[in-house]
Amino acid sequence: MYRQPNDRRRLARKTAGQQFHSIHSATNKDDILTIEHAIVRTKPKPWGSTDLRPWSQASTSDGPIGELWFERPSLPQSLPHSLAKGLAAPETALLLKLLLTTEPLSIQVHPDDAFARSIGLANGKTEAWYILSAVAGAKVAVGLNYPRSAAELRTAITDGSIANIVHWHPVHQGDVISIPAGTIHAIGAGIVLAEIQQYSDATFRLFDYGRQRELHIENAVAVATAGPREVQAPPEQLSDARIVLTVNPYFALEQIDLAPGSVWRLDAPKETWLLAIEGHAQLGSTTLSLGDAVFLQADHADIEAGADGLKALLAYPGPTINPGALTERSAVGRIRHASLGAPLAPTSPGRAALEQPEASNWPL
Numbered sequence: 545m546y547r548q549p550n551d552r553r554r555l556a557r558k559t560a561g562q563q564f565h566s567i568h569s570a571t572n573k574d575d576i577l578t579i580e581h582a583i584v585r586t587k588p589k590p591w592g593s594t595d596l597r598p599w600s601q602a603s604t605s606d607g608p609i610g611e612l613w614f615e616r617p618s619l620p621q622s623l624p625h626s627l628a629k630g631l632a633a634p635e636t637a638l639l640l641k642l643l644l645t646t647e648p649l650s651i652q653v654h655p656d657d658a659f660a661r662s663i664g665l666a667n668g669k670t671e672a673w674y675i676l677s678a679v680a681g682a683k684v685a686v687g688l689n690y691p692r693s694a695a696e697l698r699t700a701i702t703d704g705s706i707a708n709i710v711h712w713h714p715v716h717q718g719d720v721i722s723i724p725a726g727t728i729h730a731i732g733a734g735i736v737l738a739e740i741q742q743y744s745d746a747t748f749r750l751f752d753y754g755r756q757r758e759l760h761i762e763n764a765v766a767v768a769t770a771g772p773r774e775v776q777a778p779p780e781q782l783s784d785a786r787i788v789l790t791v792n793p794y795f796a797l798e799q800i801d802l803a804p805g806s807v808w809r810l811d812a813p814k815e816t817w818l819l820a821i822e823g824h825a826q827l828g829s830t831t832l833s834l835g836d837a838v839f840l841q842a843d844h845a846d847i848e849a850g851a852d853g854l855k856a857l858l859a860y861p862g863p864t865i866n867p868g869a870l871t872e873r874s875a876v877g878r879i880r881h882a883s884l885g886a887p888l889a890p891t892s893p894g895r896a897a898l899e900q901p902e903a904s905n906w907p908l
């Protein structure tokens with residue numbers, strides 16, 4: 545693991561934007577050290593919300609926003625804006641989003657990798673949700689209420705009765721729902737959730753509440769498990785600060801709770817996403833506040849929890865938990881502060897919302 549001397553001071557020189565991009569001489573692209581403040585891209589959706597508070601200050605003047613995608617910045621911000629414009633962000637294996645619903649989403653299913661590749665897609669999609677808020681009575685559907693044959697499933701999709709045979713259940717803040725590929729699922733109205741998923745747009749729609757979007761009956765029947773959901777393992781408390789919410793071959797999702805003023809080392813040997821969901825913290829020269837996300841890869845960062853602590857979601861590739869992902873360094877941190885002697889850089893402007901009007905929505 546590379547160590548970066550005077551990490552905080554080095555980052556502090558790049559105060560122009562939210563992004564810190566460090567590249568060491570490396571022989572392998574996986575060794576490129578990266579800490580970036582994610583940008584947020586808004587996605588208009590017919591079921592979305594015009595009130596994104598407190599998660600985002602992005603404009604909703606053009607209509608409801610359903611999804612906020614956290615993305616790596618396309619290029620270091622030292623480049624002129626005209627050059628950076630139009631360039632795609634670097635690819636990631638995982639996609640982190642917030643979803644805000646005022647109407648139910650379609651009932652849908654995602655293929656596994658094998659099926660996705662058989663129809664020319666890069667990979668399938670397993671996803672997981674963390675409920676950030678839910679109005680009273682808000683619900684999600686996961687799996688069917690009891691097993692059906694493929695023929696019965698096809699009939700239920702065709703005549704719309706699928707909405708009555710999926711298993712709906714209420715959700716509350718803090719609930720975690722794992723959706724392995726092949727699980728029929730839907731998200732109801734009145735929910736804000738964080739979603740971590742394999743980066744994929746392989747979605748087959750079974751029912752769309754009369755919104756006239758295309759259904760994908762044959763593919764849905766081919767990939768769906770026509771029965772109740774898999775049993776989901778309960779969250780596992782790893783330490784005072786870490787709870788494993790769910791882990792599968794594609795990603796691990798943890799909740800971390802950092803006490804006010806405590807200092808931690810976050811180790812990210814592989815692609816890692818950190819999303820603040822309560823409180824705030826200082827990470828390098830940037831402040832991480834509610835709704836902000838950071839991307840790290842082959843790097844580590846010191847996190848100093850703010851006066852009200854920090855609660856965050858941490859996601860990285862599976863299939864196993866990284867036991868060394870988070871190490872308390874409170875004493876070390878205080879010494880470093882004292883010896884460094886440099887003033888902290890001004891905090892970044894926070895999240896940047898890129899509004900991207902879309903002619904057609906992703907097939908959610």
Ligand SMILES: [Zn+2]
Pocket residue numbers: 652654671729
């Ligand atoms: Zn889905």
